Amino acid sequence: MADYYTLLTNAGIAYETACKAAGVPIKLAQISVGDGNGAVYNPDANAKALKREVWRGPLNALFQDEKNANWLMAEVTIPSDVGGWYVREAGLWTDTGILYAVVKYPESYKPVLATSGSGKEFYIRSIFETSNASIVTLLIDDTVVKATRAWVMDYLAKGTYSKAEIEAMIAKASALPVGSVIAFPVDKIPPGFFELDGSVKSAAAYPDLSSFLGSAFNKGDEGAGNFRLPESRGEFLRGWDHGRGVDPGRVIGSGQAQSVQKHDHAMWSGGSYGSTNPAGGGAAAAWVNGAVSDMRTGITGSDETRPRNLAVIWCIKAWSAPINQGSIDIAALALLVSQATEVKQGTAKVGTQPQVNAGVNDEVIVTPKKLRLGFAASLTANGYLMFPSWLGGLTIQWGSVTSSAAALSFPIAFATNCTYLGATVNVDANSGGGGTEYMTMGTVISNTQFKMRTGTVNGVPVRWLAVGY
Known part of the structure; x- marks a missing residue:
């Protein structure tokens, strides 16, 4: 086995x-x-x-x-x-x-x-x-x-549909919006349409048409999740009056029974009309208007009142199907998908943050967000400027302190190292310092702290500047 x-x-x-x-x-x-x-x-x-x-x-x-x-x-x-x-x-x-x-x-x-x-x-x-x-x-x-x-x-x-058959179906499809009603003079319903035959359809299968018609033509027996199409077979379509007054009192989508406009008929009663008897003699008698109980005209015509017409199939657009809007030049599109350069139109990817930081890839696009990432500033008396890593991560800080032996904090920590710390005494003869000269001594303790001394004297105002990365 x-x-x-x-x-x-x-x-x-x-x-x-x-x-x-x-x-x-x-x-x-x-x-x-x-x-x-x-x-x-x-x-x-x-x-x-x-x-x-x-x-x-x-x-x-x-x-x-x-x-x-x-x-x-x-x-x-x-x-x-x-x-x-x-x-x-x-x-x-x-x-x-x-x-x-x-x-x-x-x-x-x-x-x-x-x-x-x-x-x-x-x-x-x-x-x-x-x-x-x-x-x-x-x-x-x-x-x-x-x-x-x-x-x-x-x-x-197995070739259920060949390429030619699919293209033919697409060519027949209409760009009309869902819910459009049009007539076809032959018994062929194109893709994307339904005959208006009063049938029941699934709302899940045809959501756009269901949303358009809603329950306007439902009879109550459609079942959950279904809707009914209007019935147009054997019917003339008439424009909705919509306030004009020609056909008042109608609701859009409603049916209307056949009718004949009000009128009357002339009927012979007895002898001739006027001075001459059509039968050849006798006195003329008055003609009768309206109905006369003991007189009837002969029956003629059909079972309905109708104008001359052409039988068509009224159909409704049920779903949107694409149509062939023209030829596409693939060769022209191929040029647009090639790598873009300073002198050639094409496409380019958005660069990642590591690519932007490295600054060596010349085939990607830099977005403002990635360009801005890493830049920070505090333009205050004790402030800083911090540049992104793709500009070297340079950080410049400044401030005013009073000299002492205590550790002082930078406004922001240096990411890697503080390479320079300098200072000048912020006193003169008018600020209480007299003409005394001070030797300033700045000491970097760490990326976050420093000390600022003025010889053996403390409490002297000092302006400082630090540079690092």
């Missing part, structure tokens, strides 16, 4: 036998995976469950092998948002909850982003043999099943 395989369980075989006897299909609905309770093992046909199930979901696909009619392949994709466990076993389940087949699966870890730092979708294909593959069917929940990449590629390879 192969190292990894799919084994029909005894319960699965019994279920298959019963289905054959009853002439009903075998219905497979779900697949589950487990970690084997921490170890790889050889499946047992008597199994009715996995050793330790960690996830269960609907099957994506079930189909026959092209070369072996009795081989079936079941596929599932485990989503990226579940995991954090090993897969060592899998099981195929019927719609009645029977473990139909058990799979010995190569030990594989299924990560999940929340705990593993990475996540991925996990694809499993199980191949098993049955005596009559044609009676095995798949129950699919369309709301959760996801197509695998292999299935999509295979589906596209």
